[in-house]
Amino acid sequence: MTITGMQSPIERVPLDLLREPLVWFFAEHYRHRDVCSRLLVMARTVVQEPDALEEIHDFLDYDLAVHVIDEEDDLFPLMRRRCEPDDHIEGVLGMLSGEHASDLQLASAVKSLVAKAMADGRGLAAYADAWAVIEPFCVSQKRHIAVENAVVLPIARLRLTASDLRGLGQRLAARRGLPDPFVQAS
Amino acid sequence: MIDQLLSNNMAWASARVRADPQFFRRLSAQQAPEYLWIGCSDSRVPANEIVGLDPGELFVHRNIANLAPPRDMNFLAVLQFSIEVLKVRHIIVCGHYGCGGVRAALDKERRGLIDHWLQPVADLAHRHQTHLMAISDFETRVNVACEHNVRAQVEYVGRNPFVTDAWRRGQALSIHGWIYSIRDGLLRNLELSVDRPSQVDELAARQWFPDA
Numbered sequence: 113m114t115i116t117g118m119q120s121p122i123e124r125v126p127l128d129l130l131r132e133p134l135v136w137f138f139a140e141h142y143r144h145r146d147v148c149s150r151l152l153v154m155a156r157t158v159v160q161e162p163d164a165l166e167e168i169h170d171f172l173d174y175d176l177a178v179h180v181i182d183e184e185d186d187l188f189p190l191m192r193r194r195c196e197p198d199d200h201i202e203g204v205l206g207m208l209s210g211e212h213a214s215d216l217q218l219a220s221a222v223k224s225l226v227a228k229a230m231a232d233g234r235g236l237a238a239y240a241d242a243w244a245v246i247e248p249f250c251v252s253q254k255r256h257i258a259v260e261n262a263v264v265l266p267i268a269r270l271r272l273t274a275s276d277l278r279g280l281g282q283r284l285a286a287r288r289g290l291p292d293p294f295v296q297a298s
Numbered sequence: 299m300i301d302q303l304l305s306n307n308m309a310w311a312s313a314r315v316r317a318d319p320q321f322f323r324r325l326s327a328q329q330a331p332e333y334l335w336i337g338c339s340d341s342r343v344p345a346n347e348i349v350g351l352d353p354g355e356l357f358v359h360r361n362i363a364n365l366a367p368p369r370d371m372n373f374l375a376v377l378q379f380s381i382e383v384l385k386v387r388h389i390i391v392c393g394h395y396g397c398g399g400v401r402a403a404l405d406k407e408r409r410g411l412i413d414h415w416l417q418p419v420a421d422l423a424h425r426h427q428t429h430l431m432a433i434s435d436f437e438t439r440v441n442v443a444c445e446h447n448v449r450a451q452v453e454y455v456g457r458n459p460f461v462t463d464a465w466r467r468g469q470a471l472s473i474h475g476w477i478y479s480i481r482d483g484l485l486r487n488l489e490l491s492v493d494r495p496s497q498v499d500e501l502a503a504r505q506w507f508p509d510a
Binding site for chain 2: 178181184185186188189191192193194195197199201202203205206209210213279283286287
């Protein structure tokens with residue numbers, strides 16, 4: 113029986129997906145679900161796994177925040193520019209933006225808990241409020257991602273132009289301090 | 299604290315000369331920028347730096363919320379000088395997401411003189427309030443209004459007599475609308491570029507919202 117199910121590190125998104133930015137978003141969402149699954153297991157575990165906690169902390173501190181910028185300052189504005197009236201996109205994007213703000217607040221609480229566990233050398237289940245802090249974040253994340261995968265990304269696939277996707281991929285890379293993925297490829 | 303700025307300046311000038319001994323001699327001899335930048339005063343949007351241009355390469359006009367008001371003498375003087383004397387080839391109107399000026403124009407709080415300066419943005423928001431209010435998240439609403447404000451300023455510049463005179467003379471001059479994100483340091487081209495009056499008309503006819 114495994115204690116936490118944390119045999120492997122959180123998978124990184126392959127960098128060549130930057131040339132297919134919508135696939136990058138799907139892959140990034142998969143990572144978010146994975147992190148949530150790990151967190152829910154860790155919330156029931158009193159034994160500390162320092163590497164796993166640090167990885168989760170880094171994800172909440174950096175990856176999640178950058179991903180919100182990927183969407184709020186990049187993908188969503190592009191979609192507003194490209195979508196047709198029949199897409200009724202504004203209602204969906206408005207709801208998701210509101211959720212981004214609340215998700216970051218929930219993530220901040222989870223991050224504080226993880227930091228405390230790291231400092232104390234304890235597992236997350238050692239804290240009475242662990243489940244109450246972690247579960248709402250994970251539930252919200254999973255629901256949010258489901259809407260993005262089912263509604264936003266399919267419409268993006270339909271509406272964004274090749275030039276939009278190239279620019280999006282280039283900015284995803286630049287935002288992470290990576291070189292232009294299209295220059296690398298050629 | 300303030301002395302630090304003078305020390306920084308000394309270090310900057312010295313480093314410049316070390317890298318390029320003729321830099322300041324060349325710069326002092328002539329100003330020939332190809333670009334006029336109309337941007338926000340926000341201290342986090344340093345025009346030259348974010349487009350990687352040296353001093354001398356970008357003529358800059360900044361004010362709160364990157365406005366191009368048709369009755370602002372400061373703006374008009376900059377516009378005329380840049381077109382007729384410097385003969386810039388590109389005018390870039392650059393806004394930024396999360397602009398405090400746009401936010402102030404939207405939140406309806408009274409702040410004083412600044413409310414009068416921001417009246418064009420408030421008017422724009424009022425014109426599109428049905429659509430803007432459909433955006434439930436306030437920060438997103440601000441960001442959408444930031445983009446719309448850039449578009450409105452591109453249109454104002456495109457209809458400015460100094461610009462239309464230049465076009466009538468056959469002077470090559472393009473106007474562009476960009477937006478910057480302080481959160482990632484990246485510019486986005488809002489695809490508002492115009493280089494003749496008919497394109498300004500086409501831009502004015504373009505829909506503002508996807509569900510409009």
